[in-house]
Amino acid sequence: xxxxxPLKPGRGWLSLAFWIVASLITLFPIYWMFVVSAKSRVxxxxxxxxxxxxxxVENYTATLSNPTFQRYMLNSxxxxxxxxxxxxxxxxxxTYALSRYRLVGKxxxxxxxxxxxxxxxxxxxxxLFLLFTQTFTIGSFSLYDTRIGLVLLYCxxxxxxxxxxxRGIIDAIPRELDEQAMVDGCNTWQVLTGVIFxxxxxGLAVTAxxxxxxxxxxxxxxxxxxxxxxxxxxxGLAEFVTVTxxxxxxxxxxxxxxxxxxxxxxxxxxxxxxxxLTFGAVKE
Amino acid sequence: MRSQxxxxxxxxxxxxxxxxxxxxxxxxxxxxxxxxxxxxxADPTAHFAGVQNFRRLVFDDPFLHSLWLTFGFTFFAxxxxxxxxxxxxxxxxxxxxxxxxxRTIHTLPLMVAPIAVGATWRLLTVPGLGPxxxxxxxxxxxxxxxxxxxxxxxxxxVIMDVWHWTPLVTLTLLxxxxxxxxxxxEQAQIDGANRAQVFWYVTLPLLKPAILATVFIRVMDALRTxxxxxxLTGGGPAAATRYVxxxxxxxxFPKTDYGYGAAxxxxxxxxxxxxxxxxxxxxxxxxxxxxxx
Numbered sequence: 154x155x156x157x158x159p160l161k162p163g164r165g166w167l168s169l170a171f172w173i174v175a176s177l178i179t180l181f182p183i184y185w186m187f188v189v190s191a192k193s194r195v196x197x198x199x200x201x202x203x204x205x206x207x208x209x210v211e212n213y214t215a216t217l218s219n220p221t222f223q224r225y226m227l228n229s230x231x232x233x234x235x236x237x238x239x240x241x242x243x244x245x246x247x248t249y250a251l252s253r254y255r256l257v258g259k260x261x262x263x264x265x266x267x268x269x270x271x272x273x274x275x276x277x278x279x280x281l282f283l284l285f286t287q288t289f290t291i292g293s294f295s296l297y298d299t300r301i302g303l304v305l306l307y308c309x310x311x312x313x314x315x316x317x318x319x320r321g322i323i324d325a326i327p328r329e330l331d332e333q334a335m336v337d338g339c340n341t342w343q344v345l346t347g348v349i350f351x352x353x354x355x356g357l358a359v360t361a362x363x364x365x366x367x368x369x370x371x372x373x374x375x376x377x378x379x380x381x382x383x384x385x386x387x388x389g390l391a392e393f394v395t396v397t398x399x400x401x402x403x404x405x406x407x408x409x410x411x412x413x414x415x416x417x418x419x420x421x422x423x424x425x426x427x428x429x430l431t432f433g434a435v436k437e
Numbered sequence: 438m439r440s441q442x443x444x445x446x447x448x449x450x451x452x453x454x455x456x457x458x459x460x461x462x463x464x465x466x467x468x469x470x471x472x473x474x475x476x477x478x479a480d481p482t483a484h485f486a487g488v489q490n491f492r493r494l495v496f497d498d499p500f501l502h503s504l505w506l507t508f509g510f511t512f513f514a515x516x517x518x519x520x521x522x523x524x525x526x527x528x529x530x531x532x533x534x535x536x537x538x539x540r541t542i543h544t545l546p547l548m549v550a551p552i553a554v555g556a557t558w559r560l561l562t563v564p565g566l567g568p569x570x571x572x573x574x575x576x577x578x579x580x581x582x583x584x585x586x587x588x589x590x591x592x593x594x595v596i597m598d599v600w601h602w603t604p605l606v607t608l609t610l611l612x613x614x615x616x617x618x619x620x621x622x623e624q625a626q627i628d629g630a631n632r633a634q635v636f637w638y639v640t641l642p643l644l645k646p647a648i649l650a651t652v653f654i655r656v657m658d659a660l661r662t663x664x665x666x667x668x669l670t671g672g673g674p675a676a677a678t679r680y681v682x683x684x685x686x687x688x689x690f691p692k693t694d695y696g697y698g699a700a701x702x703x704x705x706x707x708x709x710x711x712x713x714x715x716x717x718x719x720x721x722x723x724x725x726x727x728x729x730x
Contacts, residue, residue, distance in 0.1 A: 165531060168528040171525070172528060172529070172533065172539045175525060179542055179546060179600070179604070182557040182561055186557045186560050189566070201568035243450050243451050246450065247448050247451040247452075250445070250447035250448040251448070254447075256441060256448070262448070262452070266451075266455060269455055269460075273705060273706065275661060275681070275705070276705055276706045277702070278685065278686055278702075279695065279698045279699055280465035283465070306458050308454045308455070309455060312455060316451070366548060369550065370553075373663055387552045390550075390553065390556060394559070401560060401563070404556060405556070408553045411550055411553045412549055412553055415548035415549050416545075416548075418548065422548075423540070427544075427547075427605065427612070431609060
């Protein structure tokens with residue numbers, strides 16, 4: 154019995170012990186945040202206590218009933234959902250074109266899309282701020298502090314991700330299927346909706362979910378390019394530190410609420426998130 | 438059979454959005470970086486200023502300091518993540534119960550919003566509330582106050598980054614290790630190589646492409662870290678954790694000195710590219726490691 158790495162008895166237990174410790178370290182900060190969110194100011198005073206005896210709901214109700222926070226939450230949901238739908242739709246069209254049509258320089262275009270995702274966002278804050286406030290305006294309407302502005306901007310880092318994720322999926326669908334449909338007299342739109350869409354559904358779902366999470370998590374652009382109307386939940390969370398300074402229970406509750414989508418979607422997309430974060434360089 | 442026009446039409450919306458919101462700002466910053474545009478100056482219009490902004494940058498101590506800090510942060514964070522991630526990935530290759538469960542837990546930090554990561558670590562480290570200052574003081578007599586001590590703040594941001602991103606390295610390297618061929622390892626065992634030799638002469642060369650790809654992705658990400666650090670330390674104490682993204686965003690941006698800010702952004706982008714290129718030359722073009730016969 155000689156495996157690749159021969160296990161001496163006891164070695165396996167050591168690995169297990171390491172992984173248990175690693176998992177505890179991973180979970181601990183999140184657990185502590187949850188503990189703080191479930192306690193009143195008085196309970197938080199003194200030595201740290203890791204057990205939740207009675208759940209202090211006021212931290213959550215105070216946050217959820219705050220009109221400002223409600224607006225931030227609604228903005229985040231609208232921006233993330235619109236962005237996910239827009240990005241998935243556009244990426245499906247683009248990937249189909251890149252996969253099936255003989256276009257000049259299409260591989261260069263494919264690679265160029267990803268460079269949009271690599272640049273440091275801080276570098277583009279200044280030009281984007283100026284473009285949003287001064288250049289992209291129609292009359293008195295400007296993209297600054299609008300949800301549509303954020304939705305369009307988030308496409309810059311989400312579209313490349315979606316295109317790189319979907320490319321392999323669309324390429325894997327046999328060409329014969331859509332060619333047959335075309336022979337049968339379907340137009341491009343009918344082929345896309347009738348043939349490609351049903352077959353690519355699982356991949357599209359994963360793309361949409363991860364796009365949604367990336368948009369939901371974004372902070373820097375939202376903080377710079379909105380002021381009142383289009384602020385999102387992440388900017389609201391950051392405001393907690395500066396505005397109310399010491400109300401840790403409420404801040405923890407808000408942070409926990411920010412975390413909920415990640416927890417909900419974790420099981421569904423965990424196999425794909427690594428490919429997503431490495432520009433598709435790594436497939437599990 | 439398929440018309441090219443249809444193909445371009447399908448691609449058009451994507452290209453338009455990326456050109457307007459991706460390439461557009463880049464060209465914009467490129468142009469503004471060479472002007473003296475300052476909306477609060479006596480003459481608030483933009484004029485071509487040559488390389489004047491860049492000449493100023495070379496003597497801008499706070500900027501150079503933040504650039505230097507960013508390199509230090511990136512170096513320590515990425516190095517720890519690679520070592521730790523490799524170790525965890527190797528452990529996950531063994532026969533381990535609850536493997537899937539561990540992996541799921543390990544994926545969690547990757548899904549959490551960076552701003553929420555900063556919030557959790559702030560809750561851990563705030564004196565009088567967080568368990569870290571409390572137990573470090575009780576057990577080891579360490580006075581943890583990241584709002585006061587610059588070194589502690591720096592280390593805290595590094596540890597936070599390691600917590601957040603080691604899972605990515607683990608899962609990336611795990612994928613690479615699982616797809617390694619078996620034969621070189623069997624051969625090495627027959628030849629009587631010890632563990633260190635197998636690691637150095639077989640595993641490492643075979644994993645080099647995967648490790649390199651991971652290092653590049655992590656370095657690019659670490660260089661642009663803003664959200665978490667802003668939430669944890671606010672760039673302080675003083676400017677001890679004001680990394681370059683934070684510096685541009687919090688110090689230069691509010692000053693309306695657009696020309697200078699743009700030049701700084703450009704230089705940051707340039708430094709990022711040069712650093713990645715240097716790493717590529719140093720790591721890839723290096724003499725190949727000798728292999729065992």
